[in-house]
Amino acid sequence: MTGELSLDPLVVGVVLAMAVVTYATKAGGLWLLGRVEPSERAEAGLDALPGAVVVAILAPELVGSGPPGWLGAAVVALVTHRTGSVLLAMVAGVGSVVLLRGL
Amino acid sequence: MHAEEHRESAGERSVESDRGDGDLSFTLAGVRAGYVACLPVALGVGGYGLVFGVLADRAGLSAAEAVLTSATVLAGAAQLVAMELWTDPIPVATVVLTVAVVNLRYVLMGAALRPWFRHLSPLAAYGSVFFTADENWALTMGRLRDGSTNGAFLLGSGLAIWSFWVAATAVGALAGGLITDPARFGLDFVLVAVFVAIAVGLYEGRETLAPWALAFVVAVAGAHLLPGKWYILLGGVAGSLLEVARFDG
Numbered sequence: 001m002t003g004e005l006s007l008d009p010l011v012v013g014v015v016l017a018m019a020v021v022t023y024a025t026k027a028g029g030l031w032l033l034g035r036v037e038p039s040e041r042a043e044a045g046l047d048a049l050p051g052a053v054v055v056a057i058l059a060p061e062l063v064g065s066g067p068p069g070w071l072g073a074a075v076v077a078l079v080t081h082r083t084g085s086v087l088l089a090m091v092a093g094v095g096s097v098v099l100l101r102g103l
Numbered sequence: 104m105h106a107e108e109h110r111e112s113a114g115e116r117s118v119e120s121d122r123g124d125g126d127l128s129f130t131l132a133g134v135r136a137g138y139v140a141c142l143p144v145a146l147g148v149g150g151y152g153l154v155f156g157v158l159a160d161r162a163g164l165s166a167a168e169a170v171l172t173s174a175t176v177l178a179g180a181a182q183l184v185a186m187e188l189w190t191d192p193i194p195v196a197t198v199v200l201t202v203a204v205v206n207l208r209y210v211l212m213g214a215a216l217r218p219w220f221r222h223l224s225p226l227a228a229y230g231s232v233f234f235t236a237d238e239n240w241a242l243t244m245g246r247l248r249d250g251s252t253n254g255a256f257l258l259g260s261g262l263a264i265w266s267f268w269v270a271a272t273a274v275g276a277l278a279g280g281l282i283t284d285p286a287r288f289g290l291d292f293v294l295v296a297v298f299v300a301i302a303v304g305l306y307e308g309r310e311t312l313a314p315w316a317l318a319f320v321v322a323v324a325g326a327h328l329l330p331g332k333w334y335i336l337l338g339g340v341a342g343s344l345l346e347v348a349r350f351d352g
Contacts, residue, residue, distance in 0.1 A: 058302065059323045
């Protein structure tokens with residue numbers, strides 16, 4: 001176990017690569033739009049991408065998590081939708097999973 | 104500090120109503136106004152930051168590495184996805200490629216800022232966009248469309264988000280290190296919970312269901328058939344392509 005202040009050169013390298021790639025997307029649109037106009041069809045696809053990626057992350061996790069996970073996910077979705085508070089939703093979701101696993 | 108630049112010929116812009124005014128200011132007072140306006144939102148972002156810190160710690164990052172990530176990347180969903188992919192050895196190409204894909208929406212968001220930001224100096228414009236996050240971008244667009252001339256609002260509101268995001272990451276990473284048995288506290292469920300919450304935020308009504316259903320099915324199949332985490336990219340791209348294919352203007 002390394003200290004909390006340690007900086008592994010490889011980790012730092014990957015993090016900086018993530019930073020460069022992210023900045024490229026943030027600055028890219030500003031730079032690009034002066035030059036090309038994306039079609040509305042392409043825009044619709046880009047717009048759908050984050051949601052589809054998030055669902056793709058969740059899908060196998062949810063399938064494998066069993067009834068406590070399914071109910072916990074439903075609680076998180078409900079609380080997020082009703083209150084808009086992510087922190088409250090986390091606490092409610094994690095709490096219900098812990099309770100359900102204890103049954 | 105505002106660059107005067109005359110409007111390009113009107114026909115060049117596709118979004119006439121979104122055309123910015125040439126008189127955009129970029130001042131310290133403007134930065135402060137953005138920071139203050141964004142504080143309540145930044146507090147909520149801090150909640151995600153705590154979760155990111157805990158997950159980064161569980162993925163094996165030191166607190167310093169977790170804080171460096173939040174300070175330099177500043178992209179909530181992409182950072183959380185990266186922690187999901189993070190193993191030893193680090194799958195570098197998968198991580199960087201997936202981060203790029205998750206962040207592709209920023210290209211659109213940056214493009215939407217252009218009618219206003221082209222009136223700022225390049226340093227102000229390209230410096231400000233580093234601080235783009237979903238939440239403060241939405242706030243900024245709202246202000247600018249309502250006729251605000253504060254060109255520093257994105258920077259100010261982004262600094263609010265950045266400061267809470269980085270501080271919360273540090274707290275989460277250090278607190279996470281104290282927890283030895285994550286399953287006992289349901290912490291193994293935190294990531295699922297975070298992404299469910301993000302999905303609720305991205306849900307745009309029934310239109311969204313078809314691409315999401317396809318992403319779900321492709322991801323589950325991909326997780327069975329492919330090594331590593333390629334199912335994430337595959338499912339995401341499948342959902343996006345369905346949206347492209349059925350687009351009818």
